[in-house]
Amino acid sequence: MLTTINNNSRVFQVITSTGKQYFCNLEQLNEVIKESGTHEGYFKINHFWNNKAEKVSKKYLKELFAANQLKQDFIY
Secondary structure, three states: OOOOOOOOOOEEEEEEOOOOEEEEEHHHHHHHHHHHOOOOOOEEEEEEEOOEEEEOOHHHHHHHHHHOOOOOOOOO
């Protein structure tokens, strides 16, 4: 999978249960989850804030999608 990162937007890191890592922006998060073949409970999503990776909560992720008028197509 090839993603293009927009450095002016928040960057997310998806870590699967097998240790694979994917980086993307919010707009590509649905596609990354789908193509990585992960299932609910078997992956973590981090976002970078002040150059530190912080785990994204379910509530915060839902709020991010709603604020950007995007639909969350996966269960976290």
